Structure formats: C-alpha cells, structure tokens
Amino acid sequence: MQRRAIFQNKLLPYVLLAPQIVITAVFFFWPAGQAIYQSFLLQDAFGLRQTFVGFENFRTLLADPLYLDSAGRTVVFSASVTALSMTSALLLAVLADRHIRGATAYKTLLVWPYAVAPAVAAVLWLFIFHPSIGLFGQALRRMGVPWDYKLNGAQAMFLVILAAAWKQVSYNFLFFLAGLQSIPKSVIEAGAIDGAGPNRRFWSIIFPLLSPTTFFLLVVNLVYAFFDTFGTIHALTGGGPGKATETLIYKLYVDGVINLDLGGSSAQSVILMAVVIGLTAIQFRYIERRVHY
C-alpha cells in the first residue's frame, strides 16, 4: 500500500487533496447524509413541518404495491438488458477473436456505439419503431400487429430493453475480446490435439477461463441497467404507458422531482444506495479473488 521512497512534507499533501475532498464532502457525503436523514422524517402536506418517524417511510415504501411493481419491473428490465447485450457481445467477440481477415476493422465498427448517449440511443430506435413514421413500426402494423409502444406496456418495455442493450454491446464486446485474447493459445491447442472440436473447446476451455470477465461484466451491466438507463427511458417512454417502464431510478425521479415527496424519495435513495454498495462489494470481492489466481 505504501511506497518506500516518499517525500516528507507536513502541509503539502493536504493542499493537494483539498480540491477532491471538498467536492466529495459537499456534493457526495453531505447529500448522501441528507438522504439518510430525510428518509427518517415525514413532511406535512404543506412542507412546513417535519416529524421524526423512524422507519415509517421504509415500511410504507415496502408495503406499497406500486414500489414493489417497480422493483419487479427493474429486475425484468435489468436481467433482459444484461442477458441480451452480453450474449450478443460474446458471440461477436468469439468470432472477431478468430484470426480472420479484417478483425481490426470489425472492432472499429463495433466500438463506437459506446460513445452514443443513452438518450440518443433511445431516439435512434424511436425513429425506427415509431408506429406511424418508423420503418419497423409501420411494417409491423402492415403485418397486422397492433404496434404502438405509446399505448402497449409490453411493447414499450421491449423497445426500452432493445435501446438500452444496443448501446451496451460495444462495452461488453471490448472486454470479452480482451479476455479472449488473454487466454493462452497453448491451452486451446492442447484441447485440439486431444480431439476436442470447436464447440467442445469453447464450452470446456474458453468459457470457463473467461468466467472472471463474464462475472465482472455481469455486475457492470446490472449497475448500468439500474442507473444509467434513466436517459433511455425518459427519452423513449417517460416511464409509460401508465407505469409500464417505470424502473426504480425513474420512480425516484418522479417521486422526488415531480411529486416532491421528500421522505419517500429519500427512503428510495437509501435503498438504491444499499443496492449499489452491495453490487460494488460483490465486484471487489471478485477482484480480490482474481489477484490470487
């Protein structure tokens, strides 16, 4: 943890640390503390008085069918986004990893969607699936499918998942490719000499050796689907129709910013913080393990 050759200076390290610590304290710890504090308070209807209510806000929240629905929706949404973007990225990475001609060109062509903002990704798919001006939207209607994601909740969910997963494939692809390239060729050759075909080699050698990457990406993708997809949902469906695409982070925004329910939204913040801390802890446990490899 500590270097051997270091400078002796009493004041300088604090000066160097100051900007980061000040920003962290003012914009991270103070608000996070406020969220925890507020989550134990209840405001009256006019926002004039607050009373300490203990875990009341949490109890109300966890008994609220709307909140539980939103939690369930978030699980479905995150699992689908993760599964869809990871499987397609793995398939593409495995193919690009074979030493075929033009592998670098494919890499360049697959990498750039990473740079597209989640909200812009949503807009791109909106153009295609818009019921009256979109290419696919119109095609679906011509085929007799009553396609309108602004009325049908399941269709809205499908579209949000598609737009969110599309953007994330690049990221997963890069990590899978890096993981595949770090697998020693000799192991795979040994498998080939023992008579294992390409399929067998993939499932018995490559896939297990890739598991650290897969696990890491699983956590990163879940975090992405939980928190970074706000823009996708806001631009595409606004949480609707009804509440069909209202995930936890979207509900937090609606309750806190639009409905101005401070206690309730703070309790939601605290629960989400617990989720991130849990996911990050899992991720670091895994990194610890990889060091011993």
Add this chain to the structure above:
Amino acid sequence: MIEARTGRAWIPHLVLVAGVAIFAFPIYMVLVGSTHDAGTIGRGSLPLYPGEFTGENYSQAWTQGTGQRVKGVPVAWMMYNSLVMAIVIALGKIGVSILSAYAVVFFSFPLRMFFFWMIFITLMLPVEVRIIPTFKVVSDLGMVNSFAGLTVPLIASATATLLFRQFFMTIPDALVEAAKIDGAGPLRFFRHMVLPLSRTNMAALFVILFIYGWNQYLWPLLITTSRGMDTIVIGITKMIGTGDAQTDWNLIMATTVLAMLPPVAVVVFMQRWFVKGLIESEK
C-alpha cells in the same frame, strides 16, 4: 488458427457483418432522415436512400433549431454548452484526481488512509441515487443554471484517482530517490517526472471522461431550467416532446446526427487510448 478451416471461413464474416449492420442501421436511418423534408417523414414514406434537403436541414438546425412545430435553441448553442460541460468535467476530473492520487501515494501523513477511503467510497454513490439532496445543495449554493452547477458536482472521481494511484505505485523508488538527491522537491518532481510520465493515462482518461460528460442526462435535466443552458442531448428530447408524427423530424434527425458526432469522433480517432482507458480504469 488451430485447424485448417476450409470452405466455411465466410460464416464468421457473415455473422460479424450482420452484427455491424444491426449496429449501423439505426444510425443509417437517422442520416437518411436528416436529408429529407418534414413532410416526407411525417407521412411515413421515408425512403432508404438520402434525399435532397441536407443543406437546408442542417443549416436550419444549426442556426435556429426551430421549425414549423419545434421551438428549439440553435444547435450551435447547445453544442457549445455540451462541449464546455464535457471538457470541464473531463479536465477537472483529471486535474483533481491526479493531485489527490499524488498526495496519497507519495506522502506519508496522518489520516492518509482515511482520505483514500473517503474518495474510494464515492464509487458507490452515483449521482442518480442521491439526486434530490444533491440538487438541493447546488441550489442552496446558487449554482442552478450555471456551468459551475453543471460541472463541479460531477468532477470528483474515484475511478480516475484509483487509476492514477495504480500507475504511481509502478514508478520506481530509484527515480524518486534520484530526484531527491538532485535536490528536487515534491512539486518539482511532480512537474518534471510524474506529469510527463502520466501523459498516456491522461489521454486515455480524457476519452472516457469526455464521453461521460457529453452524455450526462439526469443531472443537466435538473440543473438547467433555462433553455439557453440546454445541452444537446437534453435538447433533442425536448424537441421531440410527445413524439407526434407531425413534427419537424428532419430537424430532430439532423440534431441527433450532430449530437453524436463529437463523442463518436473522439472514440474513433483516439481508439487506442480509449480501449486502454476503458479496460484499465475498470481494473
């Protein structure tokens, strides 16, 4: 290549081309859409090939951002807002974290680990989960509708600090000793050794953080209420509004293309650093 693959070598190409096509298709449709007039798109008869309204659409979006139904801000203005936000966030994060990483690695002082963990923990507090109290702090400080409010709260970065810390640990002790013997103090060592050595890491981080800044959504949505402060990503969704068929889709599509250009250009032209930054900052 382990086995001689004869005859079937085109299969991976086919799947990869299909993959690339799926990726490129939405972009292609937006590009095509931005070259037709609003009427063609609104009728739902957008063809698969480019039209003749490219110049009109882009210049109208760029200078006015307003059409028949869309009341917008000139794209040039929103691009400027996004650019300032992205660059300030990227440079700010790099500057703040390289200093704090330098302090944590090269000095020994009371509470060193406490500060390190304090920075580390912010990894677990994305702005999305503490959005309302953070907004309140910013509005109490009178920073709503300003570039300061847009950027400063996002500048603290555990990821960048961790990356620099990891890199500083690899700087050989002998180098530090040599500098000390030559009479260089910590600031001199920082300027003449550490900064030049960190150049690649800074470039890699810049790519990642520029994209992070450019693509911010929830934070600018809350912090900027005047349309003159709209970033381009926010501007697009405001232009779309309820998403009716009859709107100036040609302008919206031109704006979307322009919104994608800077971050995509950064990734494509700085791909080597981008891949490095992405993979190392997650370690």
